[in-house]
Amino acid sequence: MGHEELLARHRAVMPDWIALYYDQPIELASASGRRVTDREGRTYLDFFAGILTNAIGYDVAEISDAIRSQLDTGVLHSSTLYLIRSQVELAEKIAELSGIPDAKVFFTNSGTEANETALMLATQFRRSDQVLALRNSYHGRAFATVAITGNRGWSASSLSPVKVSFVQGGYRYRSPFKDLSDADYVKACVADLREVIETTTAGDVACMIAEPIQGVGGFSSPPDGMFGAFKEVLDEYGILFISDEVQTGWGRTGEHFWGIQAHGVTPDAMTFAKGLGNGLAIGGVVARGDLMDCITANSLSTFGGNPIATTGALATLNYLLDHDLQANAAKLGARLVDGLREIAANRPAVGDVRGKGLMIGVELVGADGAPDPAKAVAVLEGARERGLLVGKGGLYGNVIRIAPPMTLTEDEVEEALGILKDVL
Structure with a gap:
């Protein structure tokens, strides 16, 4: 069963007020490390971790x-x-x-x-x-x-x-x-x-x-x-x-x-x-x-x-x-913030890059500095199309939320920055 059929069944029996990401919502079928694979076989680097919940990543032997x-x-x-x-x-x-x-x-x-x-x-x-x-x-x-x-x-x-x-x-x-x-x-x-x-x-x-x-x-x-x-x-x-x-x-x-x-x-x-x-x-x-x-x-x-x-x-x-994952969050979070600020330097659509450790927000704005939720949706969708899952929030729905598992690696940080640079 593909995503389209499951979405139709979801809408028939689940409340209308349950939020779903993406124009075409996806089902996650398997996962390992910091990567998840959807039911249709597409694999993504997960930088939202089930709303910060899969803090150690997926399929960790000690926990399982x-x-x-x-x-x-x-x-x-x-x-x-x-x-x-x-x-x-x-x-x-x-x-x-x-x-x-x-x-x-x-x-x-x-x-x-x-x-x-x-x-x-x-x-x-x-x-x-x-x-x-x-x-x-x-x-x-x-x-x-x-x-x-x-x-x-x-x-x-x-x-x-x-x-x-x-x-x-x-x-x-x-x-x-x-x-x-x-x-x-x-x-x-x-x-x-x-x-x-x-x-x-x-x-x-x-x-x-x-x-x-x-x-x-x-x-x-x-x-x-x-x-x-x-x-x-x-x-x-x-x-x-x-x-x-x-x-x-x-x-x-x-x-x-x-x-x-x-x-x-x-x-x-x-x-x-x-x-x-x-x-x-x-x-x-x-x-x-x-x-x-x-x-x-x-x-x-x-x-x-x-x-x-x-x-x-x-x-x-x-x-x-x-495994001192707090230190890993400090080190790789700093690299993510620095990288995102470098990307934002010549992109007026990015109004603010903020956060600590592996809790980072990218606020998207219009030419007048007003909140631009449509841009946030475009980044959310564009990142998914390129194999990266991120979150969205903020008072006006115009902030991209980045919170990967704390077992994140340096190579995965650079991979995500490359995707976000391309999307932004």
Whole structure:
């Protein structure tokens, strides 16, 4: 069965609001390393990795063998009503890596569910339903996470279980403060934060939640240190700070293991997902023990942290650490950014090249500097035609998102740069 027939069946039974890439969507049938092959036999270099989720790449023996060993036990599932050894071992490792004092971990099935859990913890701990979030943010597709998503294109409903106020800071390229120096930009955003607290809230805000680098928002980020300055204001009011590390965790930014570490601050909680499972469904929250334990009702998770997911995640995390993929992300990410900026130097359609490590955004603009989503679509399609898969996002849908597996090689970087130069 080819792509055309499968697409017709997809449209008959799947929701209309599920996004599909490309004028002629493709099915991925097999994969190895950093390359995927579609059902019709075409092979591509994958520079989006299932939305940053296949962080180690494809068909990694150490990870596959660990999953098979768990399958061989026959225990695919037990629920959290029973002890799960791999869950405890993974939680111990994440708690230590988090840097959060007396940390505890709760596992979920996705980043959306992780952020919902973090909001429940913060609102219960602070006895408040008020939340601060950043403009241009994305935190998930569930009821509360849609409410704290500061991007109209991903906000399915105006209804909300929390009261949200949005602040400036995450998307610098089109910010009203964009022409300021780093230091003055931070000062302006801090002043905006304080004004938002004092004018749009009752003061007793539960938390601020923020992505260190905005993912769906086009891999945009503030100057280093901004969230540290934010935290000083939040501490004055007793407001908790949650770092959404769903896309920035596990060393992908290169310079740090967690994205928030670029800001010199330890959050009260972090949420994670995506790359931890290298394709398996797993997410979670790591938080201060007193914050995590503030729930007094009975609770459990049927599927969160199940034996298969935590076994695979533990193997993924060990592989990532043993092979120092954070250093690889730093080295090859720098080459990608430099190469893309060289390409952009004489191409006015490229308004901005930004990012850290293997999280890079290329913002496409018209002659007047306005967002040009049609150009982004053309680049997305042109790259696929030449054998390269990339992502697309941004507030206006005009940003190419580049986030290959962290096992990327130098030759693959040069191959991708050649394709992108040709396309652009």
